[in-house]
Amino acid sequence: MGAMRREARLTHITALILQALDAGVVYGFSIMEMTGLPSGTVYPAMRRMEDDQLIRSRWEPQAIADREQRPPRKYYQLTNTGKSALETSRKRYPLIERLVPTGKANS
């Protein structure tokens, strides 16, 4: 139920992951590489963010992975709540955009 959903908690890690997702990095390992956060931190944080409805995840169709001869990946994307949380985090941490630059910031 939407009204019963858990409240979001915006920490530094959350801000980093949101920024990475906004920059177009959509896989768990790629987020680790981009943010420098270790694996034991990133996956639980993303799962928590999913519970908070800041992001959502989806497994890639098996057919696509088979065609490219690799295992299917789980990819993540920002929700509308996640986007507004990202805006807040940018105000709070202006340096975050330098650390994880988005395409918009580069241009």
Place this chain on the structure above:
Amino acid sequence: MISRLEIALRRMHLGLLWAASLLVPIWKRSEWSQEWRTELWYVLRECSSKTSLESRCIREATRFCLGAYQDAIWLRKRSWQNRHVFARILGSPAVCLVLLIGILFSTWEIAHISPRVTAGMSRIQVHPWLVSDEGTAPCDCSLDLIAAGGGALGTTQKFFDGFSHYQIAQETVWAEAMPKTEWKVAHASSDFFNVLHLPIGLMRHVRSGSDRLPQIVLSHETWTRDFAGKQNVAGTKLRVGTVDAIVAGVAFGGSAALPGRANAWLLGSDRQIASASVEFLVAHLSPAGYFDDGHWGYSVLGILLAFLVLPFVTHASIGDYSSRLHKPPLARRCLFWAFLIVKISAIVSIVYFASVDLDCLLVQPFSHFSGNIQAASALVFCILGLNWAFHDQQQRCPCCLRRMAHPVQVGQPSRTFLAWNGTELVCERGHMLLHIPETPTSWFGAQRWVCLDQSWQFLFARSNA
């Protein structure tokens, strides 16, 4: 062509992931196992595309696999938290205090309801007395008893819950398997051991009926000397002076310390003693008397020692604030410290009663070790309790006193923009962040509180509602 080493390493990594998956709750195991295995494939691919150094790829992959254990532990903890609403409720300061008061009441109450503890609290006052024909009855009143010699049984007012008496007489004792021996026999009332809470060992049910013989309880010394410590001594018939008696058991505990150094107690035979001999009046102090008797001092000693030792065994600092300007209001901070003081008071009281209970449960009544056990247990309990109190306080929000939640590890040294690494916790109502450095440094030695201003409140609006 894949070398044997690569196969072995791949199996090792998969084995690590498999072992990590065992820590994951069963209903999420397959999903997480699949995600880790998939990600491991990409870790190896990315690494090999960047560098030709095989050892570096192995390190990367191993690091990833070890990270899976942190994921699994987090999942396990979270599933426990989700299933047990109790864990969430425990974060509340009111619940914490109620639990402490409950434990305090339990430790206090054990002393009153547990027969073993009550027996352990036994203390006896003895004084020579003139023979009296009046029967003795348990009394829970407060008395100042004047003895025959003119002295008081108790110099101060004490609470007794039972009285009994005995007289020592020299008797010739023999049996079928025992030659005639001279014993000091204490002639006592039949409820002597019950009234005084003195333990009797090796007891056996004695045949009931009108023709049953008087019972005799051997002292521990006599049992080992004249009966060679026989386990089946109960039931043995003895001739004590002019009467036959049956051995009911062996007296343990403090009965050896009673005046007269009796070899045995003949129960229910007080009317057969010459009225001119000296009788000993014995009074049993009630549990309240146990505390009046100065025994509380051992616990207090242990508690005082714990406070002295505490700075060396725990880190009592509650932490600094990241900014002097952004602190919780003074009233809130006072409440924070008051909460700590209440917790410590409750713990000290719990320790006091728990050490008394433990002492009475573990140590035989009248043992010389009694005070030592009480002081040592008070010391250990108090150190453990105070450690918990400070640790608990260190993780409570100074604004709302609720436990900080959702710990996350913040990166590695030199890889985060905050230039520190450690654990970050957040107040569920959005008042504070708590930063605990993993390695204390000169610039970040103690944990640090960060006040969250109003711009954060929209995120916590639902939980505050």
